[in-house]
Amino acid sequence: MSDTVKVGIVGLGRISTLHLEAYKKEKNIQAELVAICDKNKKRVQQVAKEFQVENTYTDYDEFLTNEEMEAVEILTPHQLHTEQTIKAAEAGKHISLQKVPCLTLSDMDRMIEATESNRVKFRIYENFRFYPPYQFAMDLINKGVIGKTERVDYRMWGGLSALSExxxxxxxWKWRFTEEGNYNSPTLFDDGYHKHSIISQFLGEEIDSVLAWQGDFKIQGVVKHDTPSVVVYSCKNKSHYGTWNVSTHKFLPMKSDYYACDEYIEIVGEKGIIFVPGCTGSFFENCGDAAPGQAGVHWVDEQGEWHSDTSMETNWNSSFINCSKEFINGINENREIEINPEDARRILQIGLAVIRSVRNDFQEVKIDDVLDKP
Ligand SMILES: NC(=O)c1ccc[n+]([C@@H]2O[C@H](COP(=O)([O-])OP(=O)(O)OC[C@H]3O[C@@H](n4cnc5c(N)ncnc54)[C@H](O)[C@@H]3O)[C@@H](O)[C@H]2O)c1
Known part of the structure; x- marks a missing residue:
């Protein structure tokens, strides 16, 4: 295989715009976009023209017959992921699959089996782990700056529209509000995958149980939304835990180039605290002294001294560029690619446990008790 990996993308919907960006020359990725596929012909033609892609398809099986293509990025709705992944593995293509990987653990196991038996690389695309401020915070934890993590609070605000285009x-949105496509949980199951992943990573220890509360918010007063919600994640040692508190507000002026939301994390260790304002949005950009800190990373150490670093890239799109590069570099270096299928499976299991908890009147659910579905 040459150093330039030949990639194809299936699913040219909303999120594809950030994936396509990674293949632009100036991003210096060792890959070439050689084929694209979407059932929407007009969209295929539009992307082909913008990115000068010659091989275009509206049929997935036909797309997989492209011999030049070595690797596939799957960016379709979750419900299609399992069959598309198995077919790509059987066609001998390396696979990067957007989160959420699938809807059940048995489907996850089928994908793992197919990719292992066909000896292709398989990773789940969880870009929040590649967001530079989160990587910086993880480095501080690994260097022991705050000692053992004891608590992670992840807060998230949503508005109904962003101050952007x-x-x-x-x-x-439509398939996210269906039971068969997403357990009708656009926040807790779909976006939640990132949150379960990040909270697990910062805790640095296995999450043993979850407890999820849900309030009552309706879009335009009509469509039931799965916010406000609070999820409590507990480790076996119950003094090590995380929370995710997410709400949506009618008039909140969310500044964002992407979705109308933003995040804020506090990581409390045994001897220090890390604060990470911002992620999806740009709510904290140029906030000066007016809010809890500019986008970047701020921390207080064992001596009680404050530090800040806001020099890293804080635009959310950089998490996509970094995450795509991890896929290409992993193929070229013939190594495991983050996040690996076993970690991805555990995060899925946490997500399924969260849905079970909401549906069981907010009772605590042990992660290991979820064997397939919520
Ligand atoms: N990492 C992130 O931050 C992030 C953000 C958004 C979405 N996602 C994930 O990306 C995936 C896609 O989400 P989206 O928001 O772009 O959805 P979307 O509905 O905007 O796009 C899906 C695309 O798939 C196409 N498609 C559907 N069936 C197809 C088929 N059989 N063959 C070929 N194309 C088909 C549709 O025409 C559409 O263009 C989901 O799994 C979602 O969870 C991840």
């Missing part, structure tokens, strides 16, 4: 079409 990013449009999210009705068709992109």
């Amino acid at each position: 990013w449009k999210v079409s009705l068709s992109t």
Whole structure:
């Protein structure tokens, strides 16, 4: 295999715009986009023209017959992931699959089996782990700056529209509000995958149980949304835990180039605290002294001294560029690619446990008790 990995993308919907960006020359990725596929012909033609891609398909099986293509990025709705992954593995393509990997643990196991038996690389695309401020915070934890992590609080605000031009079409939302496509949980199951992943990573220890509460918010007073919600994640040692507190507000002026939301994390260790304002949005950009800190990383150490670093890239799109590069570099270096299928499976299991907890009147659910579905 040459150093330039030949990639194909299936699913050219909302999130594909950030994946396509990684293949631009100036991003210096060792890959070439050689084929694209979407059932929407107009969209295929539009992307082909913008990115000068010659091989275009509206049929997935035909797309997989492209022999030049060595690797596939799957960016379709979750419900299609399992069959598309198994077919790509059987066609001998390396696979990067957008989160959420699938809807059940048995489907996850089928994908793992197919990719292992066909000896292709398989990773789940969880870009929040590649967001530079989160990587910086993880480095501080690994260097022992705050000691053992004891508590992670992840807060998230949503508005109904962002102060930006990013449009999210009705068709992109529609499948997220179905039981068969997403357990009707756009926040807790879909976006939650990132949150379960990050909280697990910062805790640095296995999450043993979850407890999820849900309030009552309706979009335009009509469509039931899965916010406000609070999830409590507990480790076996119950003094090590995390929370995710997420709410949506009608008039909140969310500044964001992407979705109308933003995040804020506090990581409390035994001898220090790390604060990470911002991620998806740009709510904290140029906030000066007016809010809890500029986008970047701030921390207080064992001596009680304060530090700040806001020099790293804080635009959310950089998490996509870094995450795509990890896939290509992993193929070229013939190594495991983050995040690996076993970690991805555990995060899925946490997500399923969260849905079970909401549906069981907010009772605590042991992660290991979830064997397939919520
Ligand atoms: N990492 C992130 O931050 C992030 C953000 C958004 C979405 N995602 C994930 O990306 C995936 C796609 O989400 P989206 O928001 O772009 O959805 P979307 O609905 O906007 O796009 C899906 C695309 O897949 C196409 N498609 C559907 N069936 C197809 C088929 N059989 N063959 C070929 N194309 C088909 C649709 O025409 C559409 O263009 C989901 O799994 C989602 O969870 C991840």
